[in-house]
Amino acid sequence: MNTTLATLLVAVASAVVTVAAEASPQSSSDAIQGSAIVVQDQASLRAAPRDGAQQQASLWQGEVLEVRGERLDYLQVWDHKRERGGFIRASDVRRMALTEAQGPALLAVMRFVQDTPGAEALGIGLAAAYLQAAPANVLAGEEGAQALDALGTFADRLARRASVAVPGKASGAALSAHLDVANGYGLRFATYEVDGRMQVCYEGEAFRRLLAMPVAHAARRARAVLALTRPECINPDLSASERAKLIAWQAQVLENGDVAGLPSYLRNRVQMRRASVWGAMAFQQARRNPADPAVAAAATRALTELGGVNRADLPDEDQSAYNDAAMRVSAVRWALVPATVPAPPVGKRPALLTEPGASGDTCVLLVDAQHPSSAPLLRRCTYGVVWTASATTNREGTALALAVQPMEGWRELWVLRKTAAGWIADVLPPAAAIPETGVAEWAGWVPGGQQMLVARESRGQGRYRKSFEVVRLDGLTTERVTGDISALPLFQRWQDPAWTRQTLSLR
Structure with missing residues (x-):
């Protein structure tokens, strides 16, 4: 296996960094004197070894040139990418030989x-040059794992930088050029439009090959699995079945990260990512069959x-990842509470039933003793997951709260309430923003039938917010809100004990 992998790495390296051996228009008169890698951005390739000579091209760091001579403080080079020769200042490049002896220095x-x-x-x-220079037996060992780790890290970091670049700025132009350099080495990037901006993601080939190497130690494997399972790099246009397959694949990939011997901060990152992915797994499985034991297991x-x-x-930069993971787990926490068979309704106190809809959705039916499922008080259907174990009715029998999850990491609160015109259903989302990550959950009923307690937590448009609210049932307007639960006397007095035990909002 090691030999096969090493041979493949050599083939890949050869494809991306071998300086073309075939003759160029200048090869008859210029002897090849090795290679040089550009180390400065916007280095000028000139027609003559003078600062005032015509500029043939603008070169970027990471590009490889073929050296054919020296004149003054310039190198005479041939650029195979542009099929053009010229002169470049020696200080703008570093000469190198793609030989085994040069490997340790690279x-x-x-x-x-x-x-x-x-x-x-x-x-x-540099990583591509090393993969070209090192022999197969070295690439199959620890040094090869280091090179793949570095190559994947460079590509992933470049993609992250490109995702936050400001269009039209000089930095954006440089990043575009750097991505072009990376593409020239055979690295591939995917680009998605998310909320009006472009998300650039490295497709991860170097990390996949690293995970296939038994010699790769735990820290490198952990970095690889984290890079391969970034939630922001899931194509938003995937179909539901394709997304479910991808989530299952991510869960398998995360099993390659052994957290036992990792530094605590890296172990935390792997476990937070696992928590997020397994939360998504629970949602995907619940969409197919909420009663499947695999839902509760996930x-x-x-x-x-x-x-x-x-x-x-947790370092400061990981606090947001922890909050996101907690919200994704909180969104599926009702899967841990077995759904009970609803008792027959008595009198006018409402009860909740569900049944499959005509188009594959789930329909929620509100019934009582005088209104069976054939003529319910209220019927509302959704393609989300209805967590029936969350259903709770206030003491007066005039309102019922229900957790409904329409997508991964986003759980809404349905409030079914009685009005003069009959029963209606209102939806209280985690935030009044484009759905990203968030949970809105019932926390208790206030006696009198006019108010309820709600905890909301969300991330939207780059901002994180957690609040505890006293909500008026009539119109679901918020009467009081705070980030400190102790500042709300009604919350302190009437919060539901079961909610207090089970919620993640009080973490």
Whole structure:
């Protein structure tokens, strides 16, 4: 297996960094003197070895040139990408030989650049050069794993930078050029439009090959699985069945990350990602069959992974990831509560039933002793997951709260309430924004039949918000809201004990 992988790596490296061996228009008069990698952005390729000579092209860090001579403080080079020769200042490039003897030096420079933000294109060029220079037996070992780890890290970091670049700015032009350099080495990126902006994602080939290497140690495998399972890199245009398959694949990939010997911050990241993915798994399975025992098993796994996170070891930059993971797990927490068979309704107190809809959706029926399922008080259908175990009715029998999850990581609160004109259904979302991640959950009834307690948590348009609210049933208007639950006397007095035990909002 190692030999096969090493042979494949050599083939890949050869495809992306071999300087073309066939003759060029200048090869008859210029002897090849090795290669050079550009280390400065917008380095000028000129027609003559003078600053005032005509500029033939603008080169970017990471590009490889063929060296054919030296004149003054310039190198005479041939650019195979543009099929053009010229002169470039020697200080703008670093000469190298793609030989086995040069391999350790290339690896050392690559390690240094790996921790240098903004040098991703240069690092990709160095990694590709190392893969070309190193022999097969070296590539099959620890050094090969280091090179793949670095190559994937460079590509992933470049994609992240490109995703937050401001269009039209000079930095955006440089990032576009760096992506072009990476594409020239055979790296592939996917681009999606998300909420009016472009999300750029590395497709992950280097990380996949790293995970196939038994010699790769735990920290590298952890970084690889985290890069391969980024939630923001899921194509938003995938069909439901394709998305379910991808989530299942991500769950399998995350099993490649052994957290036992990892540094605490890295272990936390893997467990938070597992919690998010298993929460998504629970939702996808519930869409097919809410009664499937696999739904509760996936939700249990999600809660277990989240519970294994050591919050004391969370760096500041991981706080948002922890909140997102908690919301994704919270969205499916009702899968852990077995749904009971509803008792026959008595008198005018309403009860809840569900039945399959005509087009594959789920219909919620509100019934009482005088209004059976054939003529319910209210009927409303949804393609989301209806968590029937969450249904709760107020003491007066005039309102019922129900958790409904229309998508991964987003759970809404349905409030079915009695009015003078009959029963109606209102939806209370986690936030009045484009659905991203969030949970709205019932937290208790206030006696009198006019108010209820609600906890809401969401992330939308880059902002995180958590609130505890006293909501008026008539119109679902918020009467009081705070981020500190102790500031609401009604919340302190009437919050439901079962909610207090089960919710993740009080973490």
